Amino acid sequence: MKRDTIFSPSFGNRPSYLVGRERIIGDFLRGLDSARGNRDRATVLLGQRGSGKTVLLWELADRAREKGFVVATPTVVADGMFERIVEKVQDAGERYVAEDAPRLSGGTVGAFGFSVGLEFTREVRETKTFAYQLTQLVRRLNTQGHGVLILIDELRANSEELKQLVMVYQELVGEQLDVAMVLAGLPGAVSEVLNDRVLTFLNRARKVSLQPLAIGDIDAFYRQAFEELQLAVSPEMRHRIAGATEGSPYMLQLMGHYAVLNAEHDGVLSEEGFTAALHAAKEDFENDVCRTTLAALSERDVDFLHCMVQDEGSSRVSDIAERMNVTQDYAQKYRRRLLDAGVIESERRGYVQFAVPYLREYLEQA
Numbered sequence: 001m002k003r004d005t006i007f008s009p010s011f012g013n014r015p016s017y018l019v020g021r022e023r024i025i026g027d028f029l030r031g032l033d034s035a036r037g038n039r040d041r042a043t044v045l046l047g048q049r050g051s052g053k054t055v056l057l058w059e060l061a062d063r064a065r066e067k068g069f070v071v072a073t074p075t076v077v078a079d080g081m082f083e084r085i086v087e088k089v090q091d092a093g094e095r096y097v098a099e100d101a102p103r104l105s106g107g108t109v110g111a112f113g114f115s116v117g118l119e120f121t122r123e124v125r126e127t128k129t130f131a132y133q134l135t136q137l138v139r140r141l142n143t144q145g146h147g148v149l150i151l152i153d154e155l156r157a158n159s160e161e162l163k164q165l166v167m168v169y170q171e172l173v174g175e176q177l178d179v180a181m182v183l184a185g186l187p188g189a190v191s192e193v194l195n196d197r198v199l200t201f202l203n204r205a206r207k208v209s210l211q212p213l214a215i216g217d218i219d220a221f222y223r224q225a226f227e228e229l230q231l232a233v234s235p236e237m238r239h240r241i242a243g244a245t246e247g248s249p250y251m252l253q254l255m256g257h258y259a260v261l262n263a264e265h266d267g268v269l270s271e272e273g274f275t276a277a278l279h280a281a282k283e284d285f286e287n288d289v290c291r292t293t294l295a296a297l298s299e300r301d302v303d304f305l306h307c308m309v310q311d312e313g314s315s316r317v318s319d320i321a322e323r324m325n326v327t328q329d330y331a332q333k334y335r336r337r338l339l340d341a342g343v344i345e346s347e348r349r350g351y352v353q354f355a356v357p358y359l360r361e362y363l364e365q366a
Contacts, residue, residue, distance in 0.1 A: 261277070308353075
């Protein structure tokens with residue numbers, strides 16, 4: 001059995017190479033080079049499960065560090081989020097101020113509320129909010145010539161800490177401080193957040209929808225990866241593997257991984273090996289993506305999707321309403337919910353189709 005040293009088919013794992021996201025990364029880096037307060041410094045990533053949101057956040061973290069930014073690595077929206085962000089900025093920025101601590105240990109440091117390095121005095125820790133502490137950290141690091149990047153993952157609405165963070169970020173931007181922020185989440189969660197009147201500032205941020213990867217880009221990556229792994233895969237077979245991913249970054253990792261595991265000892269991937277790889281990859285994808293996607297939907301949402309399964313390609317909304325035995329206005333309500341959640345998409349007026357790979361097949365088998 002060949003050893004897989006390239007593919008990383010599990011959520012949060014970072015693959016050895018990021019496929020098809022160069023433009024998004026480039027746009028973000030240009031934002032960091034732009035004037036403080038530029039809208040490109042605040043980005044919201046929208047993507048379904050398996051679209052590579054977390055991996056992209058970590059890639060942006062690495063690229064920002066190369067530009068001298070202090071990075072609060074991806075933090076999940078949950079209780080204690082603010083405290084973790086402050087700690088991450090302190091840990092990442094300590095090396096930039098430690099050598100100056102003795103020289104700045106007098107009035108300048110005291111004015112920021114620090115005792116040594118980026119450690120706050122006891123009074124600040126016990127009496128000041130985390131919003132205050134984050135603001136002081138950004139100001140202090142800016143005086144040292146370093147910007148601060150905050151990365152937020154698994155965005156969700158109704159989080160008081162998220163509201164507080166966005167308000168603090170807005171104030172930092174108002175001060176023309178060197179700060180940037182990227183938030184990532186499921187399309188439905190992002191939609192709810194953007195509709196929150198307290199968070200209207202985010203509507204001015206750049207929204208980036210993580211579209212399926214181009215099959216040609218995936219095929220080119222497989223060619224390089226298989227050669228490196230000394231796998232004998234014909235161009236025709238390789239293209240079939242690429243096509244089976246349906247543009248999903250997660251399926252890219254799964255198909256590559258199982259192709260390696262199912263290759264013969266001499267490195268040849270046979271037809272039987274391809275079939276086994278496809279079966280294993282689809283099983284993992286359906287369990288990790290399709291099942292969790294449906295679990296987050298209402299029973300009526302799922303009814304709408306089951307009615308779509310009856311059509312071979314795209315589905316007409318009026319037909320779905322008839323199958324659900326409801327009015328078209330009622331069906332439109334669920335159409336909008338599923339569109340916002342990124343589960344379906346509308347390629348032309350009055351029609352919808354599945355946006356999540358293999359979800360149709362999963363529903364057919366359910």
